[in-house]
Amino acid sequence: MEKSNEIAHVNAELIPQDNSADSDDKALSRRRVLEAGAAALALLMLPKLAFGATCPGGNPPNERGWFGSENGSVVHHGGNYIGVASKTWWWQVGYSWDASQWLCLSFRVFVESIFTDELYDIFKIHVQAKCGDVNTSTGHRIWFSKYKDNYLHFWVSNLGIAGSCQKTDWEDNKYFAFSNENLGGGNRWWWSITDWTDLGYNSPTYLYKRNRDLQDAYFGLGVYVYNVMCGGVNNWTTPDRVFLSGFTSSPDTFMGSDIHARIDKITLDQDMSLFGKIVAIVPDSVKSGYQCLDVDAARQSSGTLVHLYGADGSGANYTQRNFIMGLGAMDERGGITFTIFPAHVKGFSRVLNASGGRSYLEQAARNRTAPSSAQTLQLYGDDNTIAGRFWVTKSVDKNGRYNIISDASGFAFDQADGKTAEGTIVRLHSDGILGSEWSNEAHKWRIEEVFFKGTISLDAERVEPGKTISVIDPSKTCTPYDQGGTGSVKYLYRWYWMKDERESPFAENKYPEAFTLSSWCHLANCGDQIWRDAYAGAGYPVRDTNFFVEAFKLRIKYGNGFIENNADFGSICYAGCMGIENSGDFSWSDVCRDGEELGKGGVSNRITGIKIWLEGDIAKEYDIAYRAFIYGQGWTERFHSNGGSQDDAELCGSDDASGSKGAIKCIQVFAIPKPRGAKLAREFAEDNSFIPESSHSGGYLTAQAMLALNLDDTSGFDGHKMIADAYQGDSSKGLEALPVPPAPPVRVGIKVFYYVDGETDPCFEEEYEMGTTYQVNPDATAAGQKDNCLDLVCWYTDPEYTQPYEPQALDSSLKLYGYNPCSVKYDTTTRSSVLDTSYNWSTDADLGTALDLAALYPQDEIVKYGTKLTFAGPWSAWCEDAGKTRCVSSTPGVYATAGASGSPILSATIKGNTTVYVDWPWSGYDGVMSARS
Incomplete structure (x- = not known):
């Protein structure tokens, strides 16, 4: 008689395990069925894995060969689920008192795959038994379940599973009885055999994520028999003594040994060369190279969708179509998953996110169903969960195209319905068929690095020493740029000085672009x-x-x-x-x-x-x-x-x-x-302007711009994840050098510039003898004083007005700053109802507190010239009229005149001493007929 059968497609071996202590267990809770399912799952994780029989024994009449014939791989293929079942021999026993009485039993674990992708599997697991007898001496079946304690016991070990979830309907302390009583009375000379039965429980589902290494798992089976009917007498009812039992862990029994199988490792990889780069994600089906992944309307809020845009030729020129390839968590292979930051979000507090994360699959597993084939791809806060992590791989595509796969679900970036039209939604998708991602053209992407490029220009053709020269806004001539105006990027400027005249600063370079x-x-x-x-x-x-x-x-x-x-x-x-x-x-x-x-x-x-x-x-x-x-x-x-x-x-x-x-x-x-041989005049800085010194005379100036990520305000941003701090490339290659005239006679003075109210042009400037103590010029104060303002507040050495200037000896140019303060007062229009003294006005509906307009309005304040102010109000007041309470409310905003001419003003830029007027019109009919009307 055979002892075992080879396990197909896996490196497997039969290794005895000692679980003999389990032989005294009488009852098996329904929870153990999960162990059965997990046991099968351990062997059926991958499409190439199948298993054979391990329980040899005799056969009942007319049931020759292996019982259970569905051996094969667990594969979800198209609309069909291909299951696999364990094959076992019949176990049969002849009762020695009466050789005409025979018992037989076969059992199996049946597994079907209801969902499979490159990272996850959802399996539905069925534990089943089949039993029968030949019985000539009794009116009862031989398999007898008086105490519900003839049962199967399954166990599993060493799975190494991550991210599992399941739901079952069973309760604790219920037995898994098998019997053939449903076949009716006994006294038959032939075999009476039941159909396969699931023992009365609902088959559980199990969500599995593959691991980085080969996994070793084993499963075992046990049979426990306490009650058997023989010769019309229930001969074995002792609750604490098993009549017959068998374990796969005991190699000398009729059941053989536990099965060990090695489960293959995960097959995806990560393209580690992409970390730290700013890229455009382009569908491979768009051969023009224009359309790419785009964030809807450059929005920055959680839940914002992504789609395709750029067919008009704008392509990746907008920052909302650029993405920063940042760090995620460690993956199962020892690599690192990607966190993908939209480059247009200021503060970088949003990432691409698989809506619902892994719970999208977990919920399907709990419901014992396959998940929907589409999952939403959206912007979401970087909460450091698996929903914001992705695998970016091209190793499986012979043309080097990328698949971008969610670590939370195994779903891939997908053009909805395979479309490429403007506005096509980009989502996550899987057919739930292993390997189907690689043949789906809607899942194929090119990832192209985005470089900052273009030509900047200066706002003058020549500049005198001590005069300001500036770079004109690069967004007018360079790409990409902040088309959405979100402030996620900023320009930095570097300045060079060259001794020689050149047609182009880079014309003499020996190593251009290489x-x-x-x-x-x-x-x-x-x-x-x-x-x-x-x-x-x-x-x-x-x-x-x-x-x-x-x-x-x-x-x-x-x-x-x-x-x-x-x-x-x-x-x-x-x-x-x-x-x-x-x-x-x-x-x-x-x-x-x-x-x-x-x-x-x-x-x-x-x-x-x-x-x-x-x-x-x-x-x-x-x-x-x-x-x-x-x-x-x-x-x-x-x-x-x-x-x-x-x-x-x-x-x-x-x-x-x-x-x-x-x-x-x-x-x-x-x-x-x-430029070859150029000297650095100033390192990269946000200031786009430069003031050449006397030492630059007789040479040439040029500038260089960089597009940097604005990391100034990154509250809620986990900065270690994003390696990039700027776009690669610069916008200077076409810029001509700006001549600085030859130096004039030796200068004995230096320049002092006075600025007021944040203006870019000085209100006053003068030269002063170097090395002597400089005192503020009263003419500068007079020049800075604006009409209809309070006295000028001055002078400071910083534009934030925090460092007052103290007279000192100067050895370089000096900039001083001041501002014009403006008073803001509130008053009431002459037509206002609350000025009618024939009413007793109150601040509350109970008429308990007299109205005091001076206390109600904001106190007089002083603001800087140019401050944008939003005016307070509206307010309400009450009076008694004809025995009833009447309410009036001020008009939202204020008026510029006491006569309330023009329209109400909600906010304004203050450019002088200002009095604003609150208007209190009588309300329309409010149910109170005035006694004075």
Whole structure:
């Protein structure tokens, strides 16, 4: 007789387990049926997994072969569910007192897949039994359930399942009896066999998420028999003594051993090269390259939908069509999921979100149904849940196209109904069929990096030393730009000075558009990482992990290759302060160049400070900026090296740290193009203007613009998730150099500028002898004083009016600031009802408090010239009229004249001393007939 049967498609083995202590259990609660289902699930997670028989035994007459024939894979294919059932032998026993009486039993676990995608499965599990007898000596069936204690027992172990949920209808303390009493009376010479029965419970469903590794799971079966009818007598009724039992964990029994199966790991991957980039997400079916994912009307609120727009040629030119590829949580494979930030949301407090998250599947599992095939994709607050995490993979597409899959549901980004028209909703979708995502063209996307590009211009053709020159608004000529006006981005400006006249600042550059940096690192607890664009970062600032940068490399990519030891070209150089964690011995490394390894992986090395710079000819055309994510601190500002040596490189981080405190987890490096041989006149700043000094005379000025993310107001924003701080690219390549006239005779004075009321042009300016104490000029105060204002408040050294100027010796130009204060008073129009003294006016309907208009109106106040003021009101007042109470209310807003001419004003910009008038008209008929009418 066979002892076992091979398990198809899996690496399986029969390993005995000792569960003999279970043999004394008498009753099995309905909860154990879940164990049965989970046992089957452990073996049927994946489409290639199936299992065979493990319980050998004899066969009843006319029931030859394996009982249960639905062996196969658990697959959801099209509209059909293909189930799989365990195959077992009949177990049959001949009673020794009467050989004509026989018992037989077969059991199985039947599993059907009702939903499958690339991350999740929902299985419905049925535990079933079938029994029979040959009985010639009694009017009762031999299987007897007097105490409901002939039952099956299932168990499962070592699943390693994450994110499971299920619902069952069973209650505790109920037995899973099997019997054949429903076949009627006995006394038959042939086999009487029941149909398969589910033991009276509703089949549970089980939600499963695959894991990163191969999983080892086993399931076991037990049979317990307490009551059997033989010869008309119930011979075995002792509650504490089992008549017959068998366990798969006992290899010497008739049932064989537990089954072990290895379950395959998750098959998706992440394209780690995308982290830290700002991209457009373009449907592959749109070959023009214009239409892309767009946030509806550039809205920023939770629940806002996304769709396709840009067919008019605008494409990704608006920030609401740009997305920042940020960090999510660790995935099951040891990689990192993506959090996708819409680039137009100020403060970056919104992310793309799968509406309902995983509960979308959990609810379907609880209802024992497959989920709907579409899930809403929306903007939502970054609540750090699985609903905001995505897998971005192209490994399964031979053409390199992307599938973007929700970690919460396994549903993929989808063009609704496969459409590409303007306004087509982009949602999440799955047919619930394993592998169907890869053949669905509506799930295919291109992810294209968005670069800041265009040409800026200046507001003059030449500029005198000491005069202001400004960059004209780049949004008029450069893309992308803040079309929605949300304020999520801002422009930064860098200024250069060149000695020679040039047709274009970059005309003499030897390395145009061909210089990029690549970086690599070894992370503690994570190992070697792939080479990535250096501006996208080496390492990952995952806050809850110990992913410290232990080793680091940089190299120059030029043309189709990499630069190494090229004396004519130059080198990228870097050095770090580092040491072994908790050693207390941290020091600066030797200088590394062109791909040499800084530090060492796998030895608890910690890098706490770094300097990066260029040497050689390439340093004439590029500067370097860099920043780091430091443990316990977060992102640093950008540091720079604007020369050709280590002495020109600023320190990012610290050179006195120890342990892990202050250790670097991510390094970003930026190459900044500049006109060949140009000198930096001013580093990137928000001020678009520049005042050349005398030292710039006889040369040429040019500017460069950067589109940065506005991180000034990021309340509620988890900054470590977003590696990017600016768009790559700049808008200076077409800008001509601006000449600065030759220097005039040696100047003996310096300029002092006076500004009032936030105006950009000075109200007064003068030259003053350098090195002598400068006193405020009364003529400047007179020039700044505006008519119909209070006395000028002046002078301050800052435009916020917090630092009063104190007379001092000047060695450079000076800007002073002041403002005109304006009084604002409230009065009442001459026609107002409340001025009628024949009524006793009150502030309340009970007429208990006399109306005092001076106390009711806002107190007189002083505001700065140009302040926009929203006026108070309206108010109500009451009086007694003809024995009844009458109410009047002031008109919303105020009037500019006591006669209430013109229209009411709700708000206004104050540009002088102002009195506004509140108007109290009599109300229309309110049920009170005036005694005076």
